[in-house]
Amino acid sequence: xxxxxxxxxxxxxxxxxxxxxxxxxxxxxxxxxxxxxxxxxxxxxxxxxxxxxxxxxxxxxxxxxxxxxxxxxxxxxxxxxxxxxxxxxxxxxxxxxxxxxxxxxxxxxxxxxxxxxxxxxxxxxxxxxxxxxxxxxxxxxxxxxxxxxxxxxxxxxxxxxxxxxxxxxxxxxxxxxxxxxxxxxxxxxxxxxxxxxxxxxxxxxxxxxxxxxxxxxxxxxxxxxxxxxxxxxxxxxxxxxxxxxxxxxxxxxxxxxxxxxxxxxxxxxxxxxxxxxxxxxxxxxxxxxxxxxxxxxxxxxxxxxxxxxxxxxxxxxxxxxxxxxxxxxxxxxxxxxxxxxxxxxxxxxxxxxxxxxxxxxxxxxxxxxxxxxxxxxxxxxxxxxxxxxxxxxxxxxxxxxxxxxxxxxxxxxxxxxxxxxxxxxxxxxxxxxxxxxxxxxxxxxxxxxxxxxxxxxxxxxxxxxxxxxxxxxxxxxxxxxx
Amino acid sequence: xxxxxxxxxxxxxxxxxxxxxxxxxxxxxxxxxxxxxxxxxxxxxxxxxxxxxxxxxxxxxxxxxxxxxxxxxxxxxxxxxxxxxxxxxxxxxxxxxxxxxxxxxxxxxxxxxxxxxxxxxxxxxxxxxxxxxxxxxxxxxxxxxxxxxxxxxxxxxxxxxxxxxxxxxxxxxxxxxxxxxxxxxxxxxxxxxxxxxxxxxxxxxxxxxxxxxxxxxxxxxxxxxxxxxxxxxxxxxxxxxxxxxxxxxxxxxxxxxxxx
Ligand SMILES: Nc1ncnc2c1ncn2[C@@H]1O[C@H](COP(=O)(O)OP(=O)(O)O)[C@@H](O)[C@H]1O
Ligand SMILES: [Mg+2]
Numbered sequence: 001x002x003x004x005x006x007x008x009x010x011x012x013x014x015x016x017x018x019x020x021x022x023x024x025x026x027x028x029x030x031x032x033x034x035x036x037x038x039x040x041x042x043x044x045x046x047x048x049x050x051x052x053x054x055x056x057x058x059x060x061x062x063x064x065x066x067x068x069x070x071x072x073x074x075x076x077x078x079x080x081x082x083x084x085x086x087x088x089x090x091x092x093x094x095x096x097x098x099x100x101x102x103x104x105x106x107x108x109x110x111x112x113x114x115x116x117x118x119x120x121x122x123x124x125x126x127x128x129x130x131x132x133x134x135x136x137x138x139x140x141x142x143x144x145x146x147x148x149x150x151x152x153x154x155x156x157x158x159x160x161x162x163x164x165x166x167x168x169x170x171x172x173x174x175x176x177x178x179x180x181x182x183x184x185x186x187x188x189x190x191x192x193x194x195x196x197x198x199x200x201x202x203x204x205x206x207x208x209x210x211x212x213x214x215x216x217x218x219x220x221x222x223x224x225x226x227x228x229x230x231x232x233x234x235x236x237x238x239x240x241x242x243x244x245x246x247x248x249x250x251x252x253x254x255x256x257x258x259x260x261x262x263x264x265x266x267x268x269x270x271x272x273x274x275x276x277x278x279x280x281x282x283x284x285x286x287x288x289x290x291x292x293x294x295x296x297x298x299x300x301x302x303x304x305x306x307x308x309x310x311x312x313x314x315x316x317x318x319x320x321x322x323x324x325x326x327x328x329x330x331x332x333x334x335x336x337x338x339x340x341x342x343x344x345x346x347x348x349x350x351x352x353x354x355x356x357x358x359x360x361x362x363x364x365x366x367x368x369x370x371x372x373x374x375x376x377x378x379x380x381x382x383x384x385x386x387x388x389x390x391x392x393x394x395x396x397x398x399x400x401x402x403x404x405x406x407x408x409x410x411x412x413x414x415x416x417x418x419x420x421x422x423x424x425x426x427x428x429x430x431x432x433x434x435x436x437x438x439x440x441x442x443x444x445x446x447x448x449x450x451x452x453x454x455x456x457x458x459x460x461x462x463x464x465x466x467x468x469x470x471x472x473x474x475x476x477x478x479x480x481x482x
Numbered sequence: 483x484x485x486x487x488x489x490x491x492x493x494x495x496x497x498x499x500x501x502x503x504x505x506x507x508x509x510x511x512x513x514x515x516x517x518x519x520x521x522x523x524x525x526x527x528x529x530x531x532x533x534x535x536x537x538x539x540x541x542x543x544x545x546x547x548x549x550x551x552x553x554x555x556x557x558x559x560x561x562x563x564x565x566x567x568x569x570x571x572x573x574x575x576x577x578x579x580x581x582x583x584x585x586x587x588x589x590x591x592x593x594x595x596x597x598x599x600x601x602x603x604x605x606x607x608x609x610x611x612x613x614x615x616x617x618x619x620x621x622x623x624x625x626x627x628x629x630x631x632x633x634x635x636x637x638x639x640x641x642x643x644x645x646x647x648x649x650x651x652x653x654x655x656x657x658x659x660x661x662x663x664x665x666x667x668x669x670x671x672x673x674x675x676x677x678x679x680x681x682x683x684x685x686x687x688x689x690x691x692x693x694x695x696x697x698x699x700x701x702x703x704x705x706x707x708x709x710x711x712x713x714x715x716x717x718x719x720x721x722x723x724x725x726x727x728x729x730x731x732x733x734x735x736x737x738x739x740x741x742x
Contacts, residue, residue: 425573433532434570434624436554437563438584438640439591448583452574452623 019272023109027215029088034081036060039187042087046156046190051167059176059186066180072343073372073404074312076285077248084250086188088215109212127152129193129209131222139193141205151196152207155223158194165196169227173256173291173320181252182289185221189254192222197232197263206462208237211251213273213284219250226256228263230296235266235462244274246282248311253288261296261323266304268461269317270469273309275476280339280368283311290317294326294352302329303346304460306469308476311340316374318347321355321383328357331457333469335476336369336401345375345406350386350416359390362454365401366477372404379416386416394424395453397446397477447474483508483545483679484648490539491528498524498535500704506648508677513690513715515683516701517723522683523567525701526652529681530564531557544648558584559591561647565637565654567683572624577636580624581606581643588644609642613669630657638669645673650681655689667692687719700726 030041039060043053068079090103127141129152145152151162158166176186193209213220228234238255251273259265267290276283286309292301303317319328330346348357363371371394379386394403405422427449435445451458451470458466458473484506491499498521506512516522524535529542531554542549549557572580586596597605610617615635625633634654641649651670655663670693674680682693690698690712698714699706700723707726708714718726 428570430570431572433554434566434572435580435584437530437532437558437566438580438644439555439558439587440580440583441555441587444583444587448575448579449572452572452576452579455574 019274023090023105025103025105025109026091027088028091029085029215029218032083032085032217034084034086034188038086042188042190045087045089046159048159049163051163052159055170055176056187059183060188062177063180063183063187066183068180072314072374073370073406074314074341074343076312079248079250079285081184083217085215085218086221087190088218089190127205127207129154129207131191131193131209131211145203145205148201148204149198150201150203151194153194155189155192155194155225158225162194162196165227166194166225169225169256169258171256173258173293174254174289179289181287182254185223185252185254185289188219189221189223192253193224193226195224195226195234195236197228197234199229200231201229202232203234206235206237206464208239210239211253213249213251217247217249219252221251222253224253224255226265226267227258228260228265228299230260231262232260233264235268237268237270237462237465239270239272239465244277244282248276248283248285250285250287251310252285253290255288255290255317257292257301259292259294259296259299259301259323259326262298263296264300264302265292266302266462267292267317268465269303269305269307270461270465270472271305271307271309271313272472272476274311275309275340276311276338278338278367280311283340284309286310286313286315288315290315291320291347292318292328293320294323294328294355296326297323297352298325299323300327300329302327302331302460304329304331304457305333305344306454306457306461306472307332307334307342307344308472310342313340313342313344316345316347316376318349319357320349320351321357321386322351323355324352325354325356326352327355330357330359330361330375331460332360333362333364333454333457333473334371335364335473336366336371337476338367338369340367341370343372343374345373347376347378348388350377350379350383350388350413353383354385354387355383356386357388359388359392360456361390361392362457363392363394363403364397364450364453364473364477365394365403366397367401369401370404371402372406374406374408376408376410377418377420378409379411379413379418381412383413384415386413386418388416388418390418390420392420392422393453394422395450396424396426443474443478446477450474450477485543486540487542488540489525489528489537489542491524491535491537493524493535497538498704499528501540502701502704502706504699504706506679506681508679510697511680511682511693511695513682513684513695513698513712514701514706515685515698515715515718517727518685520701521704522701523652526564526567526650526681526683529557529650530554530562555587556591558644559588561645563641563644563646563649565634565641565649565651567652567656569625569628569633569637571626571628573626575624577620577622577624578606581620581640584640585643605643609639612642612672613639614665615639631659631662634658634666635662635669638666638673642669642673645675646678648679648681650683652683653685654682655684655686663689664692687715690715702726 129139273284334342361373365371377388486504489502700708
């Protein structure tokens, strides 16, 4: 058994993070540190209109009055915000119109990540916006989508070409004063994806954004704004990776979703940022504000997340259920192995009548990982007939990891029904041995058990990504039971 | 096919098996009987590679290979099967998925392609009938919420699917009513090919009325103290273990072992 354990351990250290490479490409970086001048510089580089700069400056001035919050169940060393580079962009021709304008090095990078940018090579039915460091490199299938009136482009382009839409919806769900990291993002965000689905349109393909951090010492601050007009439907997927580095890197994004009357938005995340090495050195700080509003009646927003990466994950994809009969869903699998930490969950704010929300959270902790579910279900006084069901499960591998659940329930309407269930279980040596005795290796046994445990969430992912997510779960737990 | 030689094994420095020797030839059925705590399950654990007990002395050769150097899964793939005294529940893992993984791992080990879905399902159906297991059970998670009897049947069902060369049945009869006992025992008989060897660990003689052993061994305090033909089982049934205890204790330094 000793020998086995050693073997398993070497496998983990060698079979590690697949996406840890660095792309050697000329990158334009601005000096590190954050001042009003830096904010102006970012805005100037993007040739932004005055209103955009004003928004940034307001946010920046507000941010100066704020302190990084400490309430999460996380241990985070102090972050020196003056040591971070706030803008880094691979040098290429401005606004590549065709693929031949995109640097071959970049194409190769995304190919290697399994995200080919050539449309004919891509998974059928998936359009991609590829973001490297601070800028969007290429958005595929734009023309096809444009024929249906769907706008899918980088955030910078949206600011230039669809200023009315951006101005109407930007910060309407996450105000620039919202929280420390959202405010920081509002000041320095560099790019991201923008998407608008017009009335009555069912988006025929998966839309996705792939985020890649490449340059060292940079933070990535992108914004996603997703608007589903009345009676429209879209399924959106976000993926992310980063090179292996010894220093921590900050990723502080903002995602806003607006669902008008009768619209449905599915937002899925497969988060695989570099988690740090097995001693907890390096890795991404993933501090993201994600929030959607079901603005119109009968609208629906569904968040699905599979979080396997990052040194620290700190986020609560949430739904404001303002329209009557609107629905919010949150399905989450979060893995913390080695020294990874996660404090994640959701907020469901019931404002409209007969609003429904479902929360399914599956935490998996291994090694020295710390995994917390934190969730708020709030039912306001007028939310007649509101319903919530929450299921929070924790699975532990080994005895040095931790799982914690912090449910907050605030109900101001007596007709509301709020249910909360929680379980904690452990993968036992006896279960592993039972599998071994049937010829199944320990790694495969953990894979079977974990995927069984997470199936309810994985099944919510678009099919093309479910298999990927399943593999990712198994890989991220490799070697966690000796 | 199996030679156990002077085997000693300890749990937390306490010696449980104290020099056990046993040879099983292809196609033979050996019954191992003995009072609670005599080391029967420990022997099953050592044979299958569960690391609760540590082997301190002796050897086990299986099909010419040193068994003690093989991982538990390798032993399983080589054809050693244990029907667990206490089968384990694995929530979230369906029996179908579990069985498919197990079979295909075994096939891979033997250089065979994975079974096709239809062939796999055909075998599932056929083997389910053999042990009269309810179809609904195989749609559930492994052993989850199964009754004691269903768990035991499920063990034999898995044995039927995996067709082992050496099956170790650890108290498969305990907790079974007479009907279930008959089904399980007949199942074992039907599964067995002429060269399949079986070690039946049991407390009672009644299982051995159906699965007729070639040899009966009495395990007492970590040693085989008596071996004979099937008639020994009857004698034990009639006279209990006390006479064995007395006989064994007379010939041993009994004051050093704790009395149960
Ligand atoms: N996991 C364990 N930890 C400590 N002692 C054990 C463990 N399993 C068995 N033993 C001890 O080993 C001895 C033999 O047990 P076992 O092999 O289960 O006997 P049997 O199956 O014949 O009833 C007993 O004294 C028992 O208490
Ligand atoms: Mg026993």
